[in-house]
Each structure stands twice: as structure tokens, then as C-alpha cells.
Amino acid sequence: SQQGEEDPQALSIQEGENATMNCSYKTSINNLQWYRQNSGRGLVHLILIRSNEREKHSGRLRVTLDTSKKSSSLLITASRAADTASYFCATDPNSGYALNFGKGTSLLVTP
Amino acid sequence: DGGITQSPKYLFRKEGQNVTLSCEQNLNHDAMYWYRQDPGQGLRLIYYSQIVNDFQKGDIAEGYSVSREKKESFPLTVTSAQKNPTAFYLCASSIAQGGTTGELFFGEGSRLTVL
Numbered sequence: 001s002q003q004g005e006e007d008p009q010a011l012s013i014q015e016g017e018n019a020t021m022n023c024s025y026k027t028s029i030n031n032l033q034w035y036r037q038n039s040g041r042g043l044v045h046l047i048l049i050r051s052n053e054r055e056k057h058s059g060r061l062r063v064t065l066d067t068s069k070k071s072s073s074l075l076i077t078a079s080r081a082a083d084t085a086s087y088f089c090a091t092d093p094n095s096g097y098a099l100n101f102g103k104g105t106s107l108l109v110t111p
Numbered sequence: 112d113g114g115i116t117q118s119p120k121y122l123f124r125k126e127g128q129n130v131t132l133s134c135e136q137n138l139n140h141d142a143m144y145w146y147r148q149d150p151g152q153g154l155r156l157i158y159y160s161q162i163v164n165d166f167q168k169g170d171i172a173e174g175y176s177v178s179r180e181k182k183e184s185f186p187l188t189v190t191s192a193q194k195n196p197t198a199f200y201l202c203a204s205s206i207a208q209g210g211t212t213g214e215l216f217f218g219e220g221s222r223l224t225v226l
Contacts, residue, residue, distance in 0.1 A: 030211040042115075042201055042217035043154075088153065092212040097161055098144055098169065099212050103153035 004089040004102030012108045019076040021105040023089030030092040037086045079109045113138045117218035132187045132221045134202035141207040143185035148199040197225045
């Protein structure tokens with residue numbers, strides 16, 4: 001089942017600006033992951049945050065997790081045109097063995 | 112290089128035909144997955160396998176079949192019973208971690224079009 005829901009569906013910003021995407025989910029999780037997909041390509045893993053973690057950083061990426069609100073956010077700082085892609089959150093449910101993906105946020109970064 | 116290889120990249124099928132999509136990995140991962148992606152729908156799970164000779168249905172298994180005879184291979188057959196098979200199909204693998212799913216490694220996808 002598609003548990004994660006990203007917001008906004010689409011985001012357009014200029015290079016140098018920060019991009020924030022949000023993800024909400026419905027049931028308890030082991031971890032939450034963010035993936036990136038360039039048009040027509042496979043997904044690439046960006047970052048994993050466990051249910052007992054609140055914040056995680058990787059390069060220009062910052063992910064937060066609020067399990068009480070069942071929500072997560074992905075912040076990309078100082079965006080570049082090469083960051084243009086779709087971004088998906090995926091939840092690892094306590095009850096299952098496969099990730100549930102949201103519908104994604106389409107990010108456009110213009111020079 | 113280690114990774115996941117999907118083939119073919121593009122496939123055209125006539126209505127009523129079965130087609131098989133190949134997925135091979137050399138990452139020594141126990142778990143493998145098939146997802147379907149439609150525009151605006153995100154990824155939906157078709158089948159997954161945690162171990163050789165065992166697999167489970169996902170959310171949209173009807174009209175699809177799989178096999179897992181080797182650790183490295185997880186082919187997906189799209190049968191004529193699948194009513195709307197035109198989509199982008201993604202295969203992935205991961206290390207099985209006893210109840211949790213870690214990072215998924217994806218192939219480049221196979222785009223199936225029914226004529």
C-alpha cells in the first residue's frame with residue numbers, strides 16, 4: 001500500500017535556494033528513506049533515518065523525522081540545476097518486509 | 112561493477128501476449144522486489160522475495176507472476192490477464208535484515224508498452 005504522501009507534488013525554485021519536501025505516513029515504521037529519480041531512470045537512495053532518530057545530515061541534505069506526527073521532511077540546501085528530479089519518501093513498516101513509496105515531489109531547479 | 116541489470120529497457124507487446132522482464136543482481140542480496148510505476152502514481156509493489164524459492168504477493172500482483180530459482184535472478188512475467196500492463200517496471204534488491212528493509216538498489220527500469 002502507498003503509505004507515504006509527499007507534499008508539495010511539484011516545486012520550482014532557482015539555483016541557490018533551498019528546497020523543502022514533506023512526507024506524511026499512516027502507520028508505525030522501522031525507518032523512513034528518501035530516494036531520487038531522474039526522468040526515465042531508476043531510483044537512487046539518498047538517506048535513511050531510523051524511527052529512533054530525529055534528524056540526519058548527508059552533504060547538502062537534511063532529513064527530519066517526527067514519529068508523533070508521522071511526518072518527515074527533506075531539505076536540500078543551495079540547490080543546483082542538477083538537483084532537478086523527482087524525490088520519493090519510502091517507509092519501512094513494522095509489519096512487512098517491503099518499502100511503501102509515496103507519489104513523489106517533482107523538483108525543478110532553474111539556473 | 113556490482114549492481115542490478117534489467118532487460119530489455121523498452122518492450123512492446125501485443126494484447127494477449129505474455130512477456131518476461133529480466134532482473135539480475137550481483138550484489139549478493141537476499142531480497143529482491145518488483146515495483147510498477149505509472150505517471151502520478153508513485154511506485155506500487157508487485158512481488159517481493161526474501162530468499163531463494165520463496166516470494167510474496169505485493170499490492171498489485173494480479174496478472175503477474177515471478178520465480179526465484181537463483182539468488183541472482185528474479186524475472187517478472189506480465190501475463191495476458193494483466194488488464195493495463197503499459198507502465199515502467201522497476202526491479203530492486205536489498206540486504207535482508209531480519210524484519211527491516213534497508214537501502215534498496217534499483218535497476219534502470221523496463222518500459223513496457225502494449226500496442
